[in-house]
Amino acid sequence: MIGFLLRRLLWFAITLWIVVTVSFFLMRAVRGGPFDGERTLNEAIERNIKARYHLDWPILKQYFQYIGPFNLDERGWFGGDGTRPFGGVLTGDFGPSFKYRDFTVNDIIAQSLPVSVSLGMVALMWALTLGLTTGVLSAIYRGRGVDVALRLLATAGIALPNFVIAGFLIILFVFELDWFPVAGYGSLRHLVLPGFALGAPFAAYIARLTRTGMLEVLSQDYIRTAHAKGLAPRLVILRHALKGGLLPVVSYLGPATAGILTGSLVIERIFAIPGTGSHFVNSATNRDYTLSMGVTILYTVLVYSLNTLVDFAYTLLDPRIRLEES
């Protein structure tokens, strides 16, 4: 088990290194610095700004500076006096934002990540409760009206993009019924609609997975045994079938979380929620390379660790699976 985690960690380090390196050099290779604006700057000012962000260093030196806590300084490569502009990715410091001059990338992430995380949690909760209940229901009532209706709904949920769902929700619940605020962030009421719109496709997918998993489990011998010994149908479902039927859902949680993180790019924009996703999109159009790189790295770390966690949880639920094989 420890071997598994170590191996995962090693691959993770390699992955992350590739992402950081490739995007760093791409970023630096782009013509036009981040400070090229509408008007050309005075030469001296430009030189000063570049010096401040160490853009005048040789590219490899900048790379080491970005990567980690190496002791670089103006004169030499290593063995400087320790006055670095920022710590480097290895210390969890993503450096200054190129567009929001007074903020570091870490400041922006620290402000916006809790917002995105709470939105993501709401979405995941929605997706799980809705997906599991409808999935179990349609497995129990297989082939009947409920099942057909729920499956159609699930297919529609997978097929429709989340911003379209969001549009319908806003028309219905904000303008027709006036139950929720249209946009913004602050209270739980602000998160209901965006959370639902964000979670809907995943709820649909989870419902599908649960249905398939439950159907497979329900035809097993041990379920028949449970029925035969006179256990109440509700208990058979809740106690015996659900555990086995949930397995596919657990393994889907990793990709689902990644998808929710991605989907939040759009949803945050529609509902004007100041989360990391909207910052990322803005950074891409603003050419704020450090910010967009920082968020990319952060999300890579998040997705990877969540996936590992899910794989880990999977073995606890299903003793037939061994980590070494994966």
Next chain:
Amino acid sequence: MAERWDLKGRDLELLLSEAETYKGESLWQDAWRRLRRNRAAFACLVFLALFALGSLLAPALPLPSPVTLTLDDEYRPPAVDFSALLVPGFRRDYWELGWIDERMVDLRVAVFGDWQTAPWLGTDGKGRDLLSRIVWGSRTSILVALAATLCSLIIGVSYGAMAGFLGGRIDNVMMRIVDILYSIPFIFVVIFLITIVNEYRTELEDQFGINRETVFYVVIGAIYWLTMARVVRGQVLSLRNSEFVEAARVVGASTARIVFIHLVPNVLSVVIVYLTLTIPAVMLFEAFLSFLGLGIEPPKVSWGLLAVDGTEGINPIKLDWWLVVFPALAMGLTLLALNVLGDGLRDALDPKLRGKD
């Protein structure tokens, strides 16, 4: 035992002639038969075929231009006036069309002249006809989906088949690379890449003749090949040592024959199923990127852009519902049909279900 091998002369001919009367059914005939029996999937196939035809012939249809601004006619709600289905007023302004599209517009002008459809589905904030924009938008969306899927098909199938066929250490390394790529949240990387490509768009266009959309297709295709590669590799790996391949080898078939006559058709069914599920995913992705302002750019239209217009039209003062509902309906129906068709194809091509029902 001995008698059975003792067939000679008339007996043998009798047996052979009897065997002739049994007609074998290929995988595809069987699948086609079963797909036709699946009403929902078949209806979706017909719907998609008609839809694709309509969108392909869009320039020749009597639609208004999707970009003509009629500023005195903005935000007109949908209405079908049966006494005036067609109205005069067509103006030939489009963005730079390809040669074939230009000829189709010529044809349209020759046949319908000045006449165009009235705004059945209403108009948007700049007085542009919504129906026309949806149809022209479908061209972009379908084109993106097909081109990107083709990209993923070429990369994925060749990569996967190579890994599966070579096997051993090479396979191990190749699949490890896929694993690494899998763990990167690609959308972020893609957005990052597109930002950088935008920086060089004029050079790319002038020097290499590559426009932004081509880059867009390739980039999207380049992320969707991963699953394809895994699927194909798994299939090839499991089939490589199967009995029918061995049998073919015993009979003396060459490697090329084994690969192309025996292995590829078996992999193809899985690939086709995966394709029908990739296309909607790519369409969604295009809509997603266009929504963020990183995909298709005006004056061209795509469904993602229409959805942006729609959500911008949502405001409490005046609800322009048609701008949200109709593009969503078009996109939702297409994606729904593709998903249902994909599921139906999966059932139809599943060898485990072959010859049943």
